[in-house]
Amino acid sequence: MNKEIRFDEVSKSYGETEVVKSLNFTIREGERLILLGPSGCGKSTTLRMIAGLEPLTTGDLYMGGERVNDVPSGQRDIAMVFQNYALYPHMTVWQNITYGLRVQRVPKDEVKKRANEAVRMLKLEGYEDRLPKDLSGGQRQRVALARAIVRQSQYFLLDEPLSNLDAKLRATARKELVNIHEAYRQTFVYVTHDQVEAMTVGERIALMYEGELQMLDTPERVYHQPRNIFTATFIGSPPMNVIDVSIIDDVIQVEKQRIPLPLAWRRHLAGISQKRLTFGVRPEHLSIDKEQKEHALCGTVKYVENHGDTYAVYIDIAGVEWIALHEYRNWTQGETVYLTTESKRMHFFDRETTLSLGYPIHFLEEEQ
Amino acid sequence: MHVSKWEGRRSYEQWKAYGLLFPSLIIFALFMIWPFFYTIYLSFFDWNMVAPTKTFVGFQNYVDVLTDPITYKVLRNTLFYIVLLLAMNLVVPYIFAFVLDLVLHRWKGFYKGAIFLPSVISLVVGSILFMWLLNPVSGPVAIVLGAFGITMPVWSKLDGWVIVGLSLITSWKVFGYNFIVLYAAVNGISREVIEAAKLDGVPLWRIFVQIVLPLSGATGIYVLIITIVQGLQYVFTPIKVLTQGGPYYGSANLIYQAYHEAFVLYRTGHSAALSILTMFIFFILLWLEFKFVERGIHYAN
């Protein structure tokens, strides 16, 4: 049977406030989909609607081709990992892992087999008789995972499962999650606000903002070809520089400075009547030079921030702040610098709708 | 229809909730809500609890009660009880809670346990113990006072004194509970705030008045109201056991008077009218509680 999850015009309101607005998308069977977005964007609510913990206000939700609006949580064949792990504090690790199976009258040796496998996979051997309070954060998180995988559900939901771990543990836990999914290939939906997690874990990312789906695509596309300004600035750190520009006679005007529009873009943007656009370029794709260069924008260094592997250089161009990343710290405040970028690192957005104006066709082909 | 199915499931959940509430609802309906309304009903009738017929008298019972000088004596007594109970069971335990939490560092558990202990003892026991302890002629207190040349008043026979005595007995029982609740509130105040004040050299009494009181105010109001509402009902027991409201209604409060009218004088209507008036006063308190305590909660958040 096809284990996909489909949202059809789904919305959710609490009283007057609409937290999820007419969602339409499909989570494919067996894929790892990340629901990404800032806090309050409706991603957790969306996940909880899949789990059946929140009723839909309007619309229909299909799981495995069946409309599940009316199906209670317990009958949706879902395993879920909560942000606070939701371990039963009065049960040992072993009891926590096996409780759900025992209640559902799974045969004893089957329970044992599955639990042993999960314990081994998540390196919980020797901890079976401990209570959650005697475990470290990372161990608790792994118990929660073990409890979810022994259910062998078709759907695997995770609500910010790593946000209570420290950075180092998070990196290992991410790999672990991917391994688990590779082993079982459930339909995997993962909520996070952390874009690094989204990029590393996700096969596809659904970016949400203010209750609406902003973009749903592979991590590469979400990064390289953001569908709108929100996606462009949310993904990537430091965020993409987005500046209002106007294009007149194939020349990009940034306040009083002008640079010619690259050839590929000239053809692509030719059909677009709107000439007041938003131009975007990521800090990591900007080159800074002390010497004047052809087709470069000129600005003044405001300050430099150490990011460890790189330095973020804050540059003022006609009152607008740009950020560029550079390998070395050899920039002083007040210094005049010249910024350039490659044509295929440019992004253009409609200033009114904030939507991307697309990319020249051969750029897209290169990406494939 | 798709919609009705979800509705169906939701209302199934609802029925489960009502099912769980059912036993409580039945009990409360039978022994709390229905009696409440029946008492309102009775307050409009002249009846003696045994006669086969009740006579409708409109508001006459209320008029009788409100024109009876005894009612005013009882009201004055009630007010005096409230003042004494609040002094002994709000002001003193508040200060004790503050001192125990912020000044003392040792034996806290013992102090809490010992102070709460009398709260588990029957007020009938309390009444009989204090009747002997406070016996004006041969009781230990009288003897000790006598050694200092002080003659103890025959408190149970004197207006005013009798209320002091009965309040003392009741306070013996109520103090511990109030103390524990207030202690929890004082203890719940962020330590940083108090440490900061201490570092600034703010004197203790100022910390109490300007920091602890405002920050634990919601609980303070709760204890204030519960002391009045429960305290007046608790006092019933020593009154009934020791003085039966005497000397000449000198120790009766609103609750005891309602009992007296109903089960001694058999004037059901008067009793009901008096109870409803009491209820009215308590509901004003309830309203205050929700107003202040709710606000206190928002404040704390």
Next chain:
Amino acid sequence: MQTKWRYTIPWHIVFLLFITTLLFPILFAIGSSFRPLEEAYNDVLNFIPWNPTLENYRIFFGSMDVIQITFNTFLIASCVTLFKVCTSFLAAYAFVFLKFKGKDVLYFLFIATIFIPFSVTMIPNYLVISDIGLSDHLVGVMLPQLADAIGIFLLHQSMRTIPMSLIEVARLDNLSHRRIMKDIVLPLVKPAVTSTSIWFFILSWNEYVWPVLMLKSVEQYTLPLALQMYMSSEGGTHFTVAMAVAVVTMIIPLLLYLTFQKYIIGTFTSSGIK
């Protein structure tokens, strides 16, 4: 350290004196109950039983069926406790973990009944229980005691501390409410259930109003009523016997409290308000 003690010692003295005053009546009663009547009368203050005697207890046990009365008290307190804890637990569970129409209003109404004084309900309750022939019967004393919202309140407070996600995990496992209550909620709120039960038991053991309204015959009496018989406005002549009855009446609550002290104090400390 020196300065610290200078501040705290006076307060320690205040607390110790205060506690001595609070506990003195109890020690006085226990001591006097073991003294011969004559001796106790002539020297009230010296309450330590130098010539201990069980005479007072013998008189009390001879004058009425103490075993029966204690059993009555125990039976009423046990039934009331069991019933109240069960109904309060179910109601609190519904209020905390289920969604239903009128939830907030209903909870408010339950809590509001705490503010209804017994004088408002005593006449109708007395009439109804007489009508169904249960006055002067132990069940008649139990019934009005069951309508008490304190338990719903205390257990509500305690259940609120359980993270909702625990219940959601259980729902995803397709657990029935019965199982969630039994396997998850009950073990987690056990301290509150224990202390609420103890508290209910003590309350009912000490209950005075309903027994005094309902019970007529001595065989049906509870301990507080029996104790009341040893009292007259002048104090009566059975001083030491009255003390013995007082000791018998308070011994069970005291033992329960001393055993479960930590739970009880803990529940009242953490419940507070809201």
